[in-house]
Amino acid sequence: MYARVGAAILAALAEVGEVSLFGLRALREALLPPYEFGEVIRHVYEIGWKSAPLIALSGFAIGIVLSMHTRASLERFGAEAMIPAGLAIALIRETGPLVTGLLVSGRVGAGIGAELGAMKVTEQIDALEASAVDSFKYLAVTRIIACIIAMPMLTLIMDFCGIVGGYLAESTISGMSWQLYFQRAFSLVEFNDFIPATMKTAVFGMIIGTIASYLGFSTTQGTEGVGRTSTRSVVLASMMIIVSNVVLVKLIFFLFPATG
Amino acid sequence: MVSAKVVGAGAFVVVGLLLFTVALFFIGERRMLFTDRFPVYTEFASLGQLEMGAVVRVAGASAGEVTEIRVPTSPGGKFRVKMEVREDLHQLIRVDSVAVTQTEGLVGALFINIQTGSEAQPQVPEGGTIPSREPFAIADLLQQASDTAALVKETVEALRGDIETAVSQVALTAEDAHGLLQDIRPDITAMAKNGTRISDNTQQLVARINAGEGTIGKLINDDTLYVRARELADQSKEVMAQSKEVMANVKAVSDEARRAISDFRSKDGPAQGLFGDMRLALLQAREATSDMADNMEAMKHNFLLRGFFNKRGYFDLDAISPDEYRKGVLENGKRKAMRTWLSAAVLFEPGPEGTEVLSQDGRARLDSAMATYLKYIPSNPIVVEGYATTGTTGERFSQGRIRAGIVREYLLGRYELGPSNTGFISLGNDAQGSPSDDKWDGVAIALFLESAALQFVEVAK
Amino acid sequence: MTAENDVAIRLDGVSKAFGALKVLDNVTLDIKGGTAFCLLGRSGTGKSVTLKHIIGLLKPDSGHVLVHGKKIDELKRQELSEVRRSMGFLFQNAALFDSISVGENVAFPMRRHTDWDEAKIREVSKAKLADVGLEKDYDKMPGDLSGGMKKRAGLARAMALDPEILLVDEPSAGLDPITAGEIDDLLVELKKKGTTLVVVTHNIPSARHIGDELAMLHEGKLIAQGTAAELDRSEHELVRAFMRSEGAG
Ligand SMILES: Nc1ncnc2c1ncn2[C@@H]1O[C@H](COP(=O)(O)OP(=O)(O)OP(=O)(O)O)[C@@H](O)[C@H]1O
Ligand SMILES: [Mg+2]
Numbered sequence: 001m002y003a004r005v006g007a008a009i010l011a012a013l014a015e016v017g018e019v020s021l022f023g024l025r026a027l028r029e030a031l032l033p034p035y036e037f038g039e040v041i042r043h044v045y046e047i048g049w050k051s052a053p054l055i056a057l058s059g060f061a062i063g064i065v066l067s068m069h070t071r072a073s074l075e076r077f078g079a080e081a082m083i084p085a086g087l088a089i090a091l092i093r094e095t096g097p098l099v100t101g102l103l104v105s106g107r108v109g110a111g112i113g114a115e116l117g118a119m120k121v122t123e124q125i126d127a128l129e130a131s132a133v134d135s136f137k138y139l140a141v142t143r144i145i146a147c148i149i150a151m152p153m154l155t156l157i158m159d160f161c162g163i164v165g166g167y168l169a170e171s172t173i174s175g176m177s178w179q180l181y182f183q184r185a186f187s188l189v190e191f192n193d194f195i196p197a198t199m200k201t202a203v204f205g206m207i208i209g210t211i212a213s214y215l216g217f218s219t220t221q222g223t224e225g226v227g228r229t230s231t232r233s234v235v236l237a238s239m240m241i242i243v244s245n246v247v248l249v250k251l252i253f254f255l256f257p258a259t260g
Numbered sequence: 261m262v263s264a265k266v267v268g269a270g271a272f273v274v275v276g277l278l279l280f281t282v283a284l285f286f287i288g289e290r291r292m293l294f295t296d297r298f299p300v301y302t303e304f305a306s307l308g309q310l311e312m313g314a315v316v317r318v319a320g321a322s323a324g325e326v327t328e329i330r331v332p333t334s335p336g337g338k339f340r341v342k343m344e345v346r347e348d349l350h351q352l353i354r355v356d357s358v359a360v361t362q363t364e365g366l367v368g369a370l371f372i373n374i375q376t377g378s379e380a381q382p383q384v385p386e387g388g389t390i391p392s393r394e395p396f397a398i399a400d401l402l403q404q405a406s407d408t409a410a411l412v413k414e415t416v417e418a419l420r421g422d423i424e425t426a427v428s429q430v431a432l433t434a435e436d437a438h439g440l441l442q443d444i445r446p447d448i449t450a451m452a453k454n455g456t457r458i459s460d461n462t463q464q465l466v467a468r469i470n471a472g473e474g475t476i477g478k479l480i481n482d483d484t485l486y487v488r489a490r491e492l493a494d495q496s497k498e499v500m501a502q503s504k505e506v507m508a509n510v511k512a513v514s515d516e517a518r519r520a521i522s523d524f525r526s527k528d529g530p531a532q533g534l535f536g537d538m539r540l541a542l543l544q545a546r547e548a549t550s551d552m553a554d555n556m557e558a559m560k561h562n563f564l565l566r567g568f569f570n571k572r573g574y575f576d577l578d579a580i581s582p583d584e585y586r587k588g589v590l591e592n593g594k595r596k597a598m599r600t601w602l603s604a605a606v607l608f609e610p611g612p613e614g615t616e617v618l619s620q621d622g623r624a625r626l627d628s629a630m631a632t633y634l635k636y637i638p639s640n641p642i643v644v645e646g647y648a649t650t651g652t653t654g655e656r657f658s659q660g661r662i663r664a665g666i667v668r669e670y671l672l673g674r675y676e677l678g679p680s681n682t683g684f685i686s687l688g689n690d691a692q693g694s695p696s697d698d699k700w701d702g703v704a705i706a707l708f709l710e711s712a713a714l715q716f717v718e719v720a721k
Numbered sequence: 722m723t724a725e726n727d728v729a730i731r732l733d734g735v736s737k738a739f740g741a742l743k744v745l746d747n748v749t750l751d752i753k754g755g756t757a758f759c760l761l762g763r764s765g766t767g768k769s770v771t772l773k774h775i776i777g778l779l780k781p782d783s784g785h786v787l788v789h790g791k792k793i794d795e796l797k798r799q800e801l802s803e804v805r806r807s808m809g810f811l812f813q814n815a816a817l818f819d820s821i822s823v824g825e826n827v828a829f830p831m832r833r834h835t836d837w838d839e840a841k842i843r844e845v846s847k848a849k850l851a852d853v854g855l856e857k858d859y860d861k862m863p864g865d866l867s868g869g870m871k872k873r874a875g876l877a878r879a880m881a882l883d884p885e886i887l888l889v890d891e892p893s894a895g896l897d898p899i900t901a902g903e904i905d906d907l908l909v910e911l912k913k914k915g916t917t918l919v920v921v922t923h924n925i926p927s928a929r930h931i932g933d934e935l936a937m938l939h940e941g942k943l944i945a946q947g948t949a950a951e952l953d954r955s956e957h958e959l960v961r962a963f964m965r966s967e968g969a970g
Contacts, residue, residue: 045269052272092283118819126778127816131830131878132805134798153276160279186286190313194283 022217023210026144029137036142043146047108048153058103059096059158063165066090071173080174084184087166092189093197096159098245101204104147104154105237109212112143113233116216117226125217140217144209151205152198159198196252200245207244208237296347297324300374301389302359303338308370310341310361315371318349326372343372354381359392502551582657582687590643595708600629601694603702604648604663616663618670626667626705630675633707640709641681644668647700649689660686667703729754729886729917730775734784736941737770744770746941747784752934754885757908757918759932761925761963766938768921769813772888775919776810777801788886806834809884813891813921815875817863823874824850824859830881849877852907854900869895876904886917893924905930925966937963 070086116139119125128135167181212233219229304310307329314326328342345353354377362373374390384390591597607622618626633642646664648656664684671677691700730752737745744767752758760768773779774786777793786793788804796804817826827846831837837845850856853873863871876892892908893901905927912918912931922928928935929949936946937960945952945960953964 041269042265044272045265048276049268049272052275115820122819123812123814123816124818126773127810127812127818129778130776130805130808130810130812131833132802133833134802149273152280153272156276156279156283159283182286186283186289189283189287191284191287194287198280 018218019211019214022140022214023144023206025136026141026210026213027206029134030141030145034137036138039138039142040145040149043143044149046111047104047143047146048150051104051107051150051154052157054107055100055103055154055158056161058099059161060165062095062099062158063087063091063162063167064169066095066162067166067169071170081184083170084163084166084176084181085186085188088163088185088189089193091159091162091166093193094249096162097155097197097201097204098241100151100155100158101201101208101241101245102238104151104204105208105241106234108147108150109208109233109237110230112209112212113216114226114230116140116143116213117219117229118223120217120219121222121225136217140209140213143213144206147205147209148202149205151201151208155198155201192256196256200248200252203244203248204241207240211237211240297344298347298350298386299327300343300345300353300384301340301387302343302372302392303340303389304361304392305338305394307339307341308361310370310372316343316345316374317371318345318352318374319376320373321349323349323374341372343374345374351383352376353384353390354378355384355388355390356381357384357390359390582685582690585685586687586690586692590641590708595640595710598707598709599645599693599704600632601691601700601702601704602626602629602667603700605702607667607702608663616666618666623670626670627674629705630671633705634675636707636709637675637677637681640707641683642671642677643706643708644671644682644684645691645704645706646684646686647689647691647694647702647704649699649701653688656688657686660688663703667705671705727753728787729789730758730919731787732771732774732784733787735771735774735781735786736783737767737774737779737781743941745774745781748938748941748943749784750936750943750946752917752919754917755912755915756933757912757920757931759928759935760919760921760938761923761928761935762938767941768938769890771938772810772890772919772921775886775888776805776808806882807885809879809882809887811872811876811879811887811889811892813894815863815871817866817871817874817878819863822859823855823861823863823866826863826874827877827881830878834882846877846881849880850874852880853877854903869897869900872896873900873904876907880911884916886919887911888919890921891923892920893922893927901927925964 066087067083070083070090071080074080074082074086116125119139125135125139128138163182163185166185167176167178170176170181171178215229215233215236219225221228310326310329312326312329315322316324316326324343324345326341327344328340330340330342332338332340341359343359353374357377358375360373360375361370377384588597602622602625604616606625607618608616609619609622611617644664644667646660646662646667648659648663650656651659661684664686668682668684672682689699689701691704692698694700694704728751730750732748732750735745735748736743748771760771762768770779774781775788775793777786777796780794785795788808791800791804793801793804817823818829821829824843824846827849828842831842831845835842847856847859850859853876855870855873855877858866858870858874863874866874872892872895876889879887879889887908889908892904896904901924908918908920908931912933918931920928920931932949934947935949935952936943937952937955937957938944939957939959944957945955949964952960955961955964
């Protein structure tokens with residue numbers, strides 16, 4: 001009994017270790033030539049551009065909902081003028097980054113996991129290697145980099161669409177003008193709210209890319225294994241995003257204390 | 261095949277970078293990183309919650325931010341606050357401009373407002389230092405006002421005795437000299453009235469200030485409020501000074517009166533000069549008491565106290581006309597009036613000089629009326645309505661007022677009610693809803709009860 | 722008997738196990754440059770594993786694999802890549818990259834390892850596809866090909882850079898006899914041009930046709946090695962049974 005639990009814990013730790021090494025190796029190899037620019041661009045397109053509609057639409061809906069919530073709570077204090085600012089702060093600081101991270105880990109994490117898993121079980125990864133191509137660099141590093149690039153961009157799109165959605169909700173209720181809304185939205189946002197929160201999503205991108213690529217590379221047992229990899233990628237990536245977010249938020253408060 | 265993807269990826273990155281730049285620009289614009297700015301300093305002994313990056317405004321216009329806060333080198337020193345201010349507002353900031361910390365809205369962040377200086381003063385130089393006003397604690401000011409008001413109350417109580425003796429002595433004197441009576445009666449009446457007003461107002465003020473401080477002080481920290489609180493403190497000081505003057509004047513009057521009496525009774529008959537002195541003293545005393553009463557009135561209407569009490573549902577009956585009162589301004593919202601009608605015949609018996617005083621029976625009736633009300637006090641205010649049916653309209657109102665005043669005085673004394681939520685008003689003879697045909701001769705005690713409580717009362721009946 | 726530098730591929734006491742399963746047990750073997758070596762054996766005996774060792778996709782638990790005298794299992798990435806560039810590998814299941822077209826699959830090694838322009842890459846990859854009879858299928862996606870067509874496309878990709886060493890895992894599996902014969906001819910053609918061939922096959926006639934030397938793997942060991950004629954006379958009943966079979970596949 002204890003032995004089994006112990007073994008399970010050891011296995012989990014080993015896996016965490018492997019994923020971390022995988023990620024670190026990816027970061028290191030990203031810096032060493034040869035660079036796979038073409039592939040990175042292709043994946044930025046696949047991961048970023050193709051996720052943009054999903055993110056934009058979600059951001060829009062979240063903006064509307066957040067606006068209604070902030071209105072409900074701020075109205076009580078007679079602070080309706082703070083609605084745009086409250087919404088912008090909430091979106092930019094936390095909601096935008098986190099929701100984007102979760103959505104991307106769903107769409108992209110599953111995609112990468114399944115794609116690489118399928119390549120693994122059909123020996124395409126071996127075929128790459130046999131063609132004297134560094135499969136790790138060609139497949140994993142490029143995807144991880146693309147995730148790192150795409151996440152902050154997608155977050156910005158989410159933030160922007162959220163603020164626009166908030167504006168639509170607000171203007172139908174109070175008829176506030178576009179200029180006033182934007183001015184108020186940014187009235188309380190500091191660089192310290194915006195830059196670290198947006199940049200931390202690069203870490204989310206790193207997490208999504210690394211976990212999905214790692215699981216893809218370690219897929220076994222045929223098509224069934226591919227399905228499992230895809231699911232596990234989403235679960236693990238979402239979980240790690242939520243957990244790492246706690247650490248990142250704390251770290252940001254520590255490094256940029258004025259945000260508090 | 262490749263090119264479409266490259267374009268897509270490119271578009272994606274461009275959109276992202278664009279949004280990033282726009283956001284940076286928006287934030288930067290607000291913080292005016294891209295406009296010409298000049299440094300100016302100010303110093304605070306206490307920072308409140310002022311932080312780096314706090315917004316700086318000049319006469320309310322968004323002007324820049326706090327870029328540095330230097331800690332004092334010794335406990336007696338001040339925090340030196342560096343502000344970066346938009347160059348185009350420079351000419352508004354003169355060497356006598358004052359920097360004040362204010363709060364944005366009720367719950368907003370602290371910012372520094374620089375008031376525009378005076379035309380005659382030179383512009384503050386770049387890197388110069390302007391005076392500041394410390395973030396104040398409104399509670400301190402209210403405490404000060406409260407202390408002064410309490411002092412005033414004591415003085416006024418002592419004073420009241422003096423005024424009464426003065427008046428009675430003057431009256432005594434006047435009894436002996438009928439000719440004088442006509443001349444000084446207005447002075448005496450006015451003084452007596454002022455005396456009542458002063459003592460009334462003092463009581464109310466002390467109660468209001470005590471109830472108000474602490475609550476408001478903790479909630480709001482705002483410049484208008486500061487001004488009001490300062491005003492209140494100043495007003496109470498002034499009243500204090502006046503009360504001393506009144507004391508002196510009244511003393512002079514009673515002295516004069518005593519002298520006049522002894523002179524009058526002396527064999528030589530009254531000395532004309534003495535009467536002249538006495539009239540002068542009377543006049544001065546009348547003016548002093550009247551000024552003091554006015555000042556206290558103003559103090560009572562101070563925004564600080566009024567605002568608070570209006571919100572709590574208390575009313576300043578002095579500001580309400582009988583007409584408005586009848587239309588039910590006090591009943592607005594959730595309150596409804598509950599009245600007990602008491603006729604003059606039961607309440608009063610004739611007193612000296614054609615006045616009315618409360619009869620034994622009257623007191624008993626009032627007590628029984630109050631018995632049902634007491635549990636709703638002080639959360640529900642009481643108004644004593646005075647009515648009279650004889651004489652001209654003016655006489656009816658004045659008699660109604662006197663009756664209501666007497667009853668209120670009795671209730672205040674007997675039940676230690678708060679003066680601020682026990683009002684009185686004269687309504688002449690127009691008594692809608694009275695037991696006798698919309699006319700009433702006497703008083704009605706109206707309890708303004710919250711509807712919820714009212715229902716409960718009716719069921720209980 | 723042969724000069725050391727004639728040996729293109731050498732397995733030197735290679736052993737490999739997957740967990741408890743011993744697949745290769747101290748296998749030693751030399752393959753001369755410019756010859757065709759046919760590896761026979763029953764299903765699941767480790768033929769594909771042997772090929773993967775030669776190109777360095779698998780590392781021996783003990784022993785060494787040498788290609789042109791270099792120990793594949795000890796090379797750094799960079800050097801391994803160099804060696805691999807001179808090799809071609811046809812996977813048993815073809816392993817075409819299914820996200821790009823058949824033509825791009827063949828062009829892939831050229832794009833990676835040559836500085837040819839687009840026109841040349843296209844021309845050469847078309848020619849390679851024509852060699853395996855797929856000239857019309859350049860723009861098809863791998864998913865739209867039959868099993869045999871995939872196999873041939875995979876072979877075209879393996880030949881893309883005209884490798885010195887070509888490793889093919891069952892080239893004629895799933896092909897009709899005529900096409901299979903054409904593929905055999907193609908391989909013989911390549912051998913004549915100096916390519917070293919290692920062919921895994923179950924097709925004995927084809928092995929006789931292509932192979933200069935044949936070997937049979939059984940229970941982790943090479944139980945027979947030599948020319949077709951030598952194997953016909955092997956003391957192992959299994960080997961003789963194998964050689965008698967005419968089974969295509
Ligand atoms: N990566 C691997 N992990 C675990 N076991 C493996 C692996 N690759 C091969 N094996 C096992 O090694 C043994 C030999 O496999 P191999 O693919 O070499 O057989 P083969 O001789 O090519 O058979 P066939 O003729 O059917 O292709 C098999 O039992 C297989 O299950
Ligand atoms: Mg095989």
